[in-house]
Amino acid sequence: MSMTVSEAxxxxxxxxxxxxxxxxxxxxxxSHDIGIVPILDQEKLVGVVTDRDIVxxxxxxxxxxxxxxxRDLMSRNVVSCSPDEPLKKAxxxxxxxxxxxxxxxxxxxxxxxxxxxxxxxxxDDDDDCADLVRAVSDHHA
Numbered sequence: 001m002s003m004t005v006s007e008a009x010x011x012x013x014x015x016x017x018x019x020x021x022x023x024x025x026x027x028x029x030x031s032h033d034i035g036i037v038p039i040l041d042q043e044k045l046v047g048v049v050t051d052r053d054i055v056x057x058x059x060x061x062x063x064x065x066x067x068x069x070x071r072d073l074m075s076r077n078v079v080s081c082s083p084d085e086p087l088k089k090a091x092x093x094x095x096x097x098x099x100x101x102x103x104x105x106x107x108x109x110x111x112x113x114x115x116x117x118x119x120x121x122x123x124d125d126d127d128d129c130a131d132l133v134r135a136v137s138d139h140h141a
Contacts, residue, residue, distance in 0.1 A: 005090050006083035008122035009104050009112035015040045018047070018071035022058055025049050025070060036101050038110055039074045045103055045110050047074030080105045081114060091119045 014028050015038040028037050029051055039047040053073045058065060063072075080103045081090040094102060094116060104112035 003087040003122055004083065005081050005085045005087055005102075005104055005114055006112070008087055008118045009083065009114040010118065011112045013038060013103075013110060013113045015110060016070055017041065018069065018074070020070040022054055022065040022068050022073070025054060025073075026051075036113070037070070038103050038113070039070050040110060043109060045078060045080070045105060045108075047071075047076045048078055048101075048103065049074045078103060082106060083111055087119060087122055090114055091123065094119070 014032045014034065016024060016028060018039055018041055020028075020037075020039070025037055029035060035051045037049050038045055039049060047070070049070050053075065057063075057073045058068045079093060079097045079099060081093060083104050083106050090102060094100070094114075100116045102114045103110055104114055
């Protein structure tokens, strides 16, 4: 039987609201040692903000961090997976989308987060791990 996402994912996930400040986002990332914060509105995933989003969408564009909210920075078209999905299928989705983290949704509710590190730790076939790392890390031409 193949491993499922629920067996590899992080079940404890820190999420914030669309009204969260840049400071709250950064503090959450620092205190939980994470690079992504899911954004929930009434328990529904509406986006994600990464550390890269803060730098490139706010700071590099000269926006005032005191005035910017999560809703201004978040990626809205979030690729996700389900907890009962085969891990290799989720890994292929990460590779295709060239993303390092997937929110895990069960009936639309956030139940975990799957990272590239989680996948590479869980998959015992070194070729699969190498393929995933290569695919996610490739830069667009």
